[in-house]
Amino acid sequence: MTNHTADSLRQLLDCQLAEAKAKLDELHGLPVAAAPETVARTYDAIGRALGDVHGFSELFMAVHPDKAVRSCAEEVSQAISTFSTTLGLDREAYEAFARLELPAGADEGLARFVEHTLRDFRRSGVDQDEAGRAEIKALQEKLTLVGQAFDRNIMAGGRSLRLEEGHAALSGLPQDFLDAHPEDEDGSVTLSTDPTDFLPVLLYAQRDDVRRDLFMEFHTRAYPENQEVLADLLATRHELAVKLGYEHWAHWVCEDKMIRTADAAREFIESVAKRARPFGEKELAELLAELRTTDPEAERIEPWQSRHLMERVKKSRFQFDSQSVRPYFGYRKVIEGVLATTEALYGVEVRRNESEPVWHASVECYDVFESGELTARFYLDMFPREGKYKHAAMFNLVGGVRGEALPQAALVCNFPEPKDGDPALLLHDQVTTIFHEFGHLLHHLFAVQPWGRFAGIGCEWDFVEVPSQLYEEWAWSAGVLQRFATHHETGEPIPDALVDQLRAAEEYGKGLGVMGQMLYAMFALSLYDRDPSSISAGDLLERLQKEMTFFERVPGTAMECAFGHLHGYSASYYTYMWSLVIAKDFFGAFDGDLMDAERARRYREAVLAPGGARDAEAMAADFLGRPVAFEAWEAWLARA
Numbered sequence: 153m154t155n156h157t158a159d160s161l162r163q164l165l166d167c168q169l170a171e172a173k174a175k176l177d178e179l180h181g182l183p184v185a186a187a188p189e190t191v192a193r194t195y196d197a198i199g200r201a202l203g204d205v206h207g208f209s210e211l212f213m214a215v216h217p218d219k220a221v222r223s224c225a226e227e228v229s230q231a232i233s234t235f236s237t238t239l240g241l242d243r244e245a246y247e248a249f250a251r252l253e254l255p256a257g258a259d260e261g262l263a264r265f266v267e268h269t270l271r272d273f274r275r276s277g278v279d280q281d282e283a284g285r286a287e288i289k290a291l292q293e294k295l296t297l298v299g300q301a302f303d304r305n306i307m308a309g310g311r312s313l314r315l316e317e318g319h320a321a322l323s324g325l326p327q328d329f330l331d332a333h334p335e336d337e338d339g340s341v342t343l344s345t346d347p348t349d350f351l352p353v354l355l356y357a358q359r360d361d362v363r364r365d366l367f368m369e370f371h372t373r374a375y376p377e378n379q380e381v382l383a384d385l386l387a388t389r390h391e392l393a394v395k396l397g398y399e400h401w402a403h404w405v406c407e408d409k410m411i412r413t414a415d416a417a418r419e420f421i422e423s424v425a426k427r428a429r430p431f432g433e434k435e436l437a438e439l440l441a442e443l444r445t446t447d448p449e450a451e452r453i454e455p456w457q458s459r460h461l462m463e464r465v466k467k468s469r470f471q472f473d474s475q476s477v478r479p480y481f482g483y484r485k486v487i488e489g490v491l492a493t494t495e496a497l498y499g500v501e502v503r504r505n506e507s508e509p510v511w512h513a514s515v516e517c518y519d520v521f522e523s524g525e526l527t528a529r530f531y532l533d534m535f536p537r538e539g540k541y542k543h544a545a546m547f548n549l550v551g552g553v554r555g556e557a558l559p560q561a562a563l564v565c566n567f568p569e570p571k572d573g574d575p576a577l578l579l580h581d582q583v584t585t586i587f588h589e590f591g592h593l594l595h596h597l598f599a600v601q602p603w604g605r606f607a608g609i610g611c612e613w614d615f616v617e618v619p620s621q622l623y624e625e626w627a628w629s630a631g632v633l634q635r636f637a638t639h640h641e642t643g644e645p646i647p648d649a650l651v652d653q654l655r656a657a658e659e660y661g662k663g664l665g666v667m668g669q670m671l672y673a674m675f676a677l678s679l680y681d682r683d684p685s686s687i688s689a690g691d692l693l694e695r696l697q698k699e700m701t702f703f704e705r706v707p708g709t710a711m712e713c714a715f716g717h718l719h720g721y722s723a724s725y726y727t728y729m730w731s732l733v734i735a736k737d738f739f740g741a742f743d744g745d746l747m748d749a750e751r752a753r754r755y756r757e758a759v760l761a762p763g764g765a766r767d768a769e770a771m772a773a774d775f776l777g778r779p780v781a782f783e784a785w786e787a788w789l790a791r792a
């Protein structure tokens with residue numbers, strides 16, 4: 153399944169499309185009096201026929217080393233979008249559902265399936281006349297292409313910075329960073345805007361001009377290419393939303409989320425930003441005081457200085473240097489540690505599968521067993537390479553359907569690769585990222601359902617970052633870390649005191665961090681909750697940045713061009729913070745005992761396993777024994 157060529161991927165698509173079409177014909181041919189279960193099963197089979205090829209094409213578009221496969225995956229993805237749009241506008245299929253009468257006491261899953269399918273049909277515009285549906289179809293097809301162009305430009309839009317002075321310009325950077333960036337023959341060094349270069353330079357480089365220059369390169373990725381593409385994306389979505397009977401795109405997006413309306417999203421963002429501001433103000437003053445120790449005349453902090461200054465404050469205030477924990481976090485050890493933690497917590501067994509083909513030599517395949525039975529499979533594609541997606545994400549490949557389909561997923565990340573005796577020491581931030589992505593992975597793999605549409609992460613989209621942000625907590629617990637984080641030279645487990653320092657230091661800057669997140673959330677929402685012909689993304693960002701943060705937009709930057717979430721999440725970037733509020737509440741329910749298998753089992757049953765089969769609000773209340781509350785999150789924010 154995973155060693156595709158462009159030809160085999162195309163063949164698979166043809167075969168799966170034919171099957172989906174056959175199922176659709178079957179649905180059309182069902183008698184008017186067909187049983188609800190038959191109608192629903194037939195419809196579910198259409199989605200399932202395309203599910204796998206869709207999952208793999210999304211993955212290959214982002215990571216496949218062969219350019220021909222990447223382009224083919226794009227075509228496959230377009231073909232599936234076209235089919236889905238046509239299906240969403242299929243009057244006959246809609247009517248087959250609209251006329252169903254469920255008997256009292258009908259199966260809960262079936263009732264939910266029918267209700268959600270009808271809702272989605274209406275949201276697709278199925279009830280419009282033929283001309284209206286044709287317009288919607290054309291807009292949807294255009295959106296697929298524009299969205300792909302936006303993502304593609306970001307992926308290809310990395311930039312570089314050449315430092316003529318070579319290593320001399322990189323004072324402050326750790327030795328292994330310098331080793332990984334040898335000087336060229338002419339003595340220069342070239343840095344990329346990939347996170348593996350950008351983050352360390354922003355944190356550690358002592359030279360302000362080096363940080364500034366790389367910051368400028370980073371914030372002009374996909375610029376100017378994406379400027380028009382973004383305008384087109386916003387305009388097309390707005391047009392589509394209006395055509396579907398909504399005031400704007402944000403209303404359409406929020407409707408099927410926990411938050412329900414764009415106004416509620418705005419209220420949430422404003423309320424969080426307000427709570428964070430006093431903490432941010434205090435931190436800002438501390439950062440400025442720190443800056444004045446080296447630049448007594450400084451009056452304000454520039455955006456490329458804040459991470460570096462935070463690092464310096466952490467050093468002086470907590471005697472903590474984020475480099476000091478790296479010796480405990482060799483890449484291999486961390487991966488094995490996360491796997492072992494997951495095994496202990498959920499009573500599963502994870503085994504490396506070396507016979508399953510993979511798409512690149514560095515990709516690893518793993519099988520998950522429960523009571524000796526194979527229950528899931530996942531892939532780790534963890535190192536950067538040319539043409540590969542630059543961030544960290546989980547790609548769902550196959551949704552788990554009970555008795556029929558093995559759940560499968562892939563983690564795509566960009567960590568330094570261990571080789572030739574170099575253990576590839578990670579920052580704690582990167583360890584947290586691994587736990588985060590495993591949180592998504594477990595959610596997808598554990599949500600095995602009798603219906604394809606509820607399998608995997610099928611919950612409301614503003615709940616999806618709950619399991620991932622919750623699992624990050626494990627990366628902060630000394631008890632958990634000591635199970636695997638041993639010093640790569642001495643073998644000594646990471647000391648309690650160092651973890652305490654780590655936590656205090658890494659949590660420093662939460663106020664400014666939350667404010668920055670709320671800026672992104674408000675920016676994304678404000679691009680979509682009005683007619684976009686009246687706004688310029690750059691001007692909007694500049695205004696919001698002034699209102700909501702202490703940092704002004706740097707002239708010449710165009711962060712919006714490389715803000716990938718504007719496509720994938722569109723108006724709903726608030727999701728991360730919304731989910732974090734819930735995750736902090738869930739964390740409290742573990743009551744400090746993160747390796748308590750009984751609690752993990754309850755969490756898995758109440759929250760992970762249902763996938764899309766229950767409303768998120770109900771799952772949360774079930775696990776907590778009460779509705780979600782803000783208090784745990786507030787306590788986290790206030791903790792100095």
Ligand SMILES: [Zn+2]
Pocket residue numbers: 588592617620
């Ligand atoms: Zn995530």
